[in-house]
Amino acid sequence: MTEKLFYKDAYLKDCEAEVVDIINENGKVLVVLDKTIFYPEGGGQPSDIGEIDGIKVTYVSEKDGIIYHQMDEVPKSKKVFCKIDFNRRFDHMQQHAGEHLLSGAILRLYGGNNKGFHLGTDYVTVDIDINEISEEMVAKIEEEVNNYIYANEPIKTFIVSKEECKNYPLRKQINVDEDIRIVEVKDMDCCACCGTHVSYTSEVGIVKIIKSERYKGMTRIYCKCGKRAFTDFENKHNVITKLNRYFSVDEDNLFDRVMTQCSELDALKREIAKLKRVFAENEAKQLEAENSKIILKEYNDKSFDDVQLIASVINNKEHVLILSSAADKKIIFMNGTSLDINCGKIFKENIKEFNGKGGGNAQRAQGTFDTEEDLMRFSEFLDSCVKG
Template structure:
C-alpha cells in the first residue's frame, strides 16, 4: 500500500519514491509509487499536479487501496524524484480549509447544513440548507468567518474509530466505517475529511462570498479564499478605477454617476424609439404608395430583424397586404398578413422551410425563420414570392 505523505506533511513539495508498478492503459501510463504526496481527487478537492521525474502528472486517483498517477509515459528510472505544483496545492488547501470554516459558521449560526462542496478553477461553492438566504445572513456569516481567520486558530487532523465519534461534536456524520479522519479547527469545527488543509486559519488571509443563488430547495454559495480572494479584489478594483477615469468622477461618486447615465440613456432610447416609429410611418406609406399589388416583398440590408418587423406591422395596419420581408443583418425572414387572407403562414413554413436550411415557425397569420446563410434565405424568399405573387 502506498504511504500517503500528503497526510504526514501537506506542505511537502519534493521527495523521492520508488515506482512499484506501471500499467499501460490506452495512450496513458498509470504509475503506482511506494509513497506519494500527490493528493488523489476526492471529497470535493481536485487532485494534485506536478512531475514524477521529467514526466508530468496529469491526474491522480485512488481505486480501493491503490493510488494511481496518470502520466503520458513511464519514467525510465525506478527511483524517481517527485515534485508537486505547490502553488496549486496551496490554493486548494486554502479553499478547502475555507470551506470547513464557512460551513461551520453557517451551521453554528443558522443550522444551515452543507450538502455538497466543489472546488472549481474560478469559484468554490457549497450548497447550504437555507432556502431563503438573504444578504444580511451572508454578510453576517462572512464577517464572523473573517474574525475567526484573524484569531489564527490551529487546525489538526487525526484518525479515530467509529465508536469514538460520540465523544466529539461532529458537524456531519461520516459514511465510512473505519479509519475516520477528522479535521478539527480547535473548538470551532469537527469534520470527517480526507483532504489537505492549512496549519491555521490565519493562512486563509480572507474569505469573500462573491454570490449566492437558489438551488434545488437550498442555496448555493460561491466564495473565494486567500490568494484567489486577493486576485478577485485586485481585478475588480482595477475595473472600478478604470470606470472612474472613463467617467471622470471619484470612485465614491461612481455609482451615482452610472445611475444618472443609465437614466439619461433610458430617456434617449425612448426618444429614439419614438423618432424611429415616426420614420417607419413615413417609410411604410412610401412602400404602400409604390406597391403595385397586395404582396409586398422587400429585403433590407441595413435594418435589424426587429426593425423590419416594426416597419411591417405599420404596413399591415394601413392595409391588407401579404408581407415577405427580411433582414440581411440577421439572416431572418418574416412572412405575415393581417388575417384577411386564406394563407396559413405557419403551415407553409412547416411544409417547406426544411428544404432551404431554415429554422422557424409561426401561426396562421405570421411566421418567421432564421437561415444559415443569405443564399438560402434568398432562395426561400423567391419560393414564397413565386408561390403567392398575384
C-alpha cells in the same frame, strides 16, 4: 497500500518513490508507487497534478488504499522523482481550510449544517441546511470567519478510532467502522475530513462570500479564499478604477452616476422607439399607396427589427408582404389576403435551395440567409410564387 506523504507534510513539494505496479486501462497509464505526495481526488477536493520523472501526472485517484497516478506514458525507471504543482496544492489547502472555517462560523452563528462541499476551479460552494440566508447574515458570517483567520490558530489533523471520535465536538457525526481522520481548529470547527489544509488559520488569508442562492430547500454559498479572493478583488478593483475614470467620479458616487446614466439611456430608448414607430407608420402608408396587394421591398439600411416593425403596422390588411433586410440578410413573408398562399409551407419546401433557414405558419414566415445574393434570389422567388 500506498504511503500518504501528503498527510505527514502537506507542504512537501517533491519526493523519491518506487514504482510497484503499472496498469494500462482503456488507453490510460496508471502508475502505483510505494509512497506518494500526490493527493487523490476525494472529499470534494480535486486531485493534485504534477510530474513523475518529468512525465505529466494529469489525475490521481484512490481505491482500497491504493493510489493511482494517471500519466501520459510509463516511467522508464523503477525509482522515480515526484514533483507536484505546489501552487495548485496550496490553493486547494487555502480553499479547503477556508471552507472549514466558513462551515464552523455558520454552525456557531445560525445552527446551519454543511450538507455538501465542492472545490471548483473558480470558487468553493458549500450547501447549508438553511432555507434562506439574508445579506445581513452573509455579512455576519464573513466577519466571524475572517476573525477566525486573524486569530492565527493552528489547524490540527489526527487519526482516531470510531470510539475515540466520540470525544471530539464533531459538527457532523460519522458512522464508519474504520479509523477516522479529524481536522480540528480550536473553538472554530471540528470534523472528519480527508483533504489537505494549511497549518494555521492565518494562511487562509481571507474568505470572501461571492453570492448565495436557494438550492434544493437549502442555501448554496459561493466563496473564494486566499489568493483566489485577492485575485478576485484585484480584478474588480481594476473594473471600478476604469469606471471611475470613464465617469469622472470617485467610487463613493459611482453607483449613483451609473444609475443616472441608465435612467437617461432608458428615456432615450423610449424616445427612439416612439420615433421608429412613427417612421414605420409613415413607411407603411407609402408602401400601401405605391402597391396593390403585393408589397415587395428590400431595405439596405435597416435592421430586421425595423423591417418587422413596418410589417406589423401593415399586418391584418389586404396585402402580401415580402420585406427584407439586406444588412441582416433576413426576410419576412406575410399573407393577409384571401389568396391561397401558405407562407410556412413555401419556406419549408424551398428555402434550403437558397441556402437559407427558417419557417413559420400559414400566414407568416421568416428566414435568414448566408449571403445577400441568396436573400435577393429568394425574395424574387417568393414574388413569382405569389404572382403565379
